[in-house]
Amino acid sequence: MYFNTEDIIPMKEITKICCIGAGYVGGPTMSVIAKKCPHIQVTVVDINADRIAQWNEADLDKLPIYEPGLKEIVAATRNKNLFFSTEVDKAIDEADVIFISVNTPTKTYGKGKGQAADLKFIELCARNIAKVATTDKIVVEKSTLPVRTAGAIKNILDNTGNGVNFEILSNPEFLAEGTAIQDLLNADRVLIGGDETPSGQKAKDLLSQIYENWLPKERILQTNVWSSELSKLVANAFLAQRVSSINSISALCEKTDANVEEVARAIGYDSRIGSKFLSSSVGFGGSCFQKDILNLVYISHSLGLQEVADYWEQVIIMNDYQKRRFADNIISTLYNTVSGKKIVFFGWAFKKDTNDTRESAAIYVADALLEERAELSVFDPQVKEQIVFRDLDYLNTRTPEENRNLLTVVNDPMEQVENAHAIAILTEWDEFKTYDWEKIYDKMLKPAFIFDGRRLLDKAKMEEIGFNYYRIGQV
């Protein structure tokens, strides 16, 4: 137990909330809290002035994040009880509850490079709160953090603060991008971890009350702070493990004439296994799965649990294999050379209904094909050209000029398929299903190939049109 039992946070009504970090979590989460709690003033702050300006855009189609249902909620609450601001210190000082929702990326330097979570943004937030707070606060870890981070935050707050009382809670977020608003409005559960002292219990109850404005009480789970921190990493590890498990089976299906979708259905009918999250794909992406598993691997390794570390690392090894396998299949099917061949990418986002491309499988498949000198043409309904090049340039595999010589980003999918050798489907956008695939076939060079990394299209129909159609997990 690290909380001083005398540090009693008085039981009072929460009237002001501040959230540090206006990203994919902070923005949608606070919008929903504002919508469901009209009696609470919610201020979302960020040091990124451009991002805040975008959140304050009059044109709601220009919000920094695309999520179905988000702009309607922002329209209903913004400048009523929801505010976006760069005045970080003021918002901290005024708030009863401060959510920390800043990014916690994988470290790219020093000890733990490539595995551990980089907590520098979290520490900066803690030091800032300590510096400006003049009244007692509940500080909530919304970001995904390594187990035992709350201890470090508490230590910073207690040693550099102005004598005010802080309660630290862990309240990890489980929303998935693309369905963030629905996930928040109808969460399976809300997890609140805190210290098992009277004041810790009070803080947990106060935070629970916020969520009880729209969620049944029985879906709000209270645990100790370490269980809560660890559960977030474990939830992502288990989810990603399911994807890697079915993807490993997809490789087996392609060698044995089994169909991965039929296998997934057959096993998913077993209620102990369940049917969700068993869609074989070109590989999982997103900002969370890989980062959080690497974090789990790093923690296990640091604690001397090498077998545990190796076990979870395999989930990532399998995911890398799946992405590489997809690219290799394109190369070998196109007669072992893609040099100078036009390959069209449908999709760049890591999943449908989001403009987020972090760790998207498309980036790595593109990189492998560009190494073979393919000419890529990319279309994604929500991803802008500058983001595609940012993603590729970040890999540092070749110069930015070379990337721009070999790859183009287009706005019109019908135009881009002209004289293409192949189409690769990297994101499962619904609109791809509605395209005029006969017209697309006519425009392409023959034989015309489709490599469906999302099992999105109707195999029989595509073959009837004349395509050579390949999909993950089925020959």
Ligand SMILES: NC(=O)c1ccc[n+]([C@@H]2O[C@H](COP(=O)([O-])OP(=O)(O)OC[C@H]3O[C@@H](n4cnc5c(N)ncnc54)[C@H](O)[C@@H]3O)[C@@H](O)[C@H]2O)c1
């Ligand atoms: N993206 C998701 O779907 C998701 C879901 C659940 C949990 N998480 C976790 O939530 C956290 C945030 O993720 P995200 O996707 O929203 O990140 P993000 O990069 O979209 O947003 C983080 C924001 O924090 C801001 N920031 C950083 N340091 C700051 C500081 N000192 N003061 C003020 N602002 C600061 C950044 O400018 C940025 O706008 C991460 O720990 C992530 O693992 C993400």
Ligand SMILES: O=c1ccn([C@@H]2O[C@H](COP(=O)(O)OP(=O)(O)O[C@H]3O[C@H](CO)[C@@H](O)[C@H](O)[C@H]3O)[C@@H](O)[C@H]2O)c(=O)[nH]1
């Ligand atoms: O059956 C499946 C399910 C997912 N995926 C892929 O897995 C990745 C992640 O998808 P998803 O989990 O739906 O989106 P995220 O926004 O990354 O959400 C995950 O990561 C968040 C951040 O921690 C958590 O809050 C969520 O609970 C967790 O689902 C995407 O590339 C998906 O295409 C598959 O390939 N097959």
